[in-house]
Amino acid sequence: MATECEAWLNANPVDADDLSDSFLSGDEEKGTTRKIDNEINGNWISTPTSTSTIQEARLKAKAKRRLRKNSSRDSGRGDSLSDNGDGVRGHTAPPTSPKSKLLDRKSRLGKGRGLPKKGGAGGKGVWGTPGQVYDVEEVDVKDPNYDEDQENCVYETVVLPLDEEDFEKTVTPIVQEYFEHGDTNEVAELLRELNLGSMSSGVPMLAVSLALEAKASHRELTSRLLSDLCGKVLTQNDVESSFDKLLRELPDLVLDTPGAPQLVGQFIARAVADDILSKSYIEGYKGKVDCEHARAALDRAAVLLKMTRGGLRIDNLWGTGGGQRPVNQLIKEVNLLLKEYLLSGDTLEAERCLKELEVPHFHHEFVYEAIVMVLESKGDRTLQMILRLLKFLWKSTVLTVDQMRRGFQRIYMDIGEINIDVPCAYLILEQFVDKSFNAGIIDKRLRDLCPCRGRKRFMSEGDGGHLKIEIY
Template structure:
């Protein structure tokens, strides 16, 4: 019988499969196919099968169940069947597969909220203090804090600047004063000195400033006097200024070695300080009969004389003058004319050079060249022409007057020669001769000489000449 059943199954495989499908599908709703499979394994058409035929049929049923599971999983990936350990089909739900890479790059909220924006509007996160422009209220002290200390509740914390030592004083203050000579802003100096803890070294500021001004120009001395007047009050006290001048009077023997005119200059500083009311009027009188140094005595005498002259109308507030480009142009022209007239009388080129340097206007030296040439055109003798040419050559060789300034001075004369000729009829002829001599002396180049204007010759015809032209007239 077993042999006949096996032969029948082999001859009719489709019907066997349909049979198995009907049994399995009928019991799927009841939780699977184990009962139907057991019935089929034991009996087919009322005939009990042997163990070998049961194993063959069981294998076929398992293969059919696997094929049906693969079809269901492909149609519905979210809901599919799974196999148990023994190969039985088990229906259930499974999550959709996701790749780990997509989880790392996904910036969307896991809760389904938000639009992927940063947390707390950018105010959160590690190392973030909050939104920009957010103002925090003063933090209140927690009395229950274990680190709370009642003694520190009313403490005031301030930045402490150590006092400036004497060895570092000159190294720190000297650049400040030298920079002030360039910009002339006393407020900036006061701010820089206010940041330093000068302490007992406050009186050293006027001493250092005056010492540097003695070796500088007259304009720098004027700036120093203004600086002392502006610092007295915000930074310095009157006692500091008095101590500074006392020290200067004691150091005069050493200052004279570098600056021979130091006693007179220190006396002028004292007189200006008294006029600016940063020194008391009794300061000079306090030294009467108590001065042994001749240099200190000369300085105090100079200050006393200037104060007496101020009562007669002398302006001590303009004692050092106004240096450089701060002077009016008319005043500079007047001083240059006086310088040229003094040179014509003395003939001292070095003194003229020193006076020209003291004007401190190297950008305006073309005016000096212009005034010198006009003086030659207005002169009546050859002496003035020779002396002016000698002076210009000396200043050109010593590089006091640059080539550019010399050229601009000559070009200005060329432009104004027509107006000068109205007052000086022979101006064209004299200018042409002076330009030729300047080129021979090496003061100007050939190109500048060729630019010299010359007036065309005029031809005069008289009635008695018979129409002939006078060639030698001009």
């Protein structure tokens, strides 16, 4: 259709005055032959005298609009109009493809294997390929920003020294954790990372202050810690100044720990024996001490050092606490504890001594040895006292259900060997188990597991010829 319109226009040229967009002048309006302007499809044309002329003007305007529309739509695309008026493109999409090549984002050149750009080293926030190591960049002397002083600079991480408040908050958890694991090397590594500065002398004082309120095993660990830290993290002057502060603050420490003077004196004696305090440390205070508590601490240390010359081992001053002691030593201490109780009858003292052993996992041995004493004893006094002690420790939760059960089960397993030395061991064990069940120490299941020895007695005089079975 567009081609036909164009051919018709070429054959019938249109006068420019006929398609003028301007209005009529004033003279023309006054003439005899006055033209009436009308607008057809956006173009101002003069009103013709016949209908055919109007039809021709409309066809001309329609042909011009179609030419303008086709030229603006197909410009730059290489399209052309065929003879039939259909648009023909240079590159058409294949029949099987739903999209044309204009929407295809693949490379037009046919190169590449689909790998990432720059081998994965490109893109935002990427510093290079994985595993790439950058060499030290050489300094360019000709660089306008070059500075000679920067070549000799050494960059280090600066750790600010701790003040008194931060020191206590930081070091206290370290010492408390040391009481649990007992590794002095770990404490030394943690203290090296801190900038103690002038607060290095506060480490022994803080450790000893915490140990005064702790157990004997913790005091032994504290003495070992001070001995291992001296020379690595601390100096001998730091230890001496720390003990000087302890002696000055003894009046305040006595309020929380009444035995603080004796304990501090033992720490001083142990430090002198470990060569972290000079031997003349105590002599330097002679005649210069006005505080009663400080004098008591120094006297205690002097007495202990004199006793070492007579054979006392001051390295075992605090003893070895907890499970670090050998089993044979723990068994001896348990037996000694039970013998002292049988002589005194003081259950509170027996409880305190059992707690000081610091072996809650070994309390089954205490139950075992107590029952053995009952089996080997003569008379009912030992049975009643041991039963009262076990009942007291059971109510105070010092002896747990598991430890009590294990102690009785060990007796059940060894009763055959015990019976060799104690012929009536089975009978005494049955009596003790029944009384323990009545006292609420053991349950019915554990009572029923108690072994008993059966003995068959055959016919004898007075039996009437019948077989008797008695259980003892």
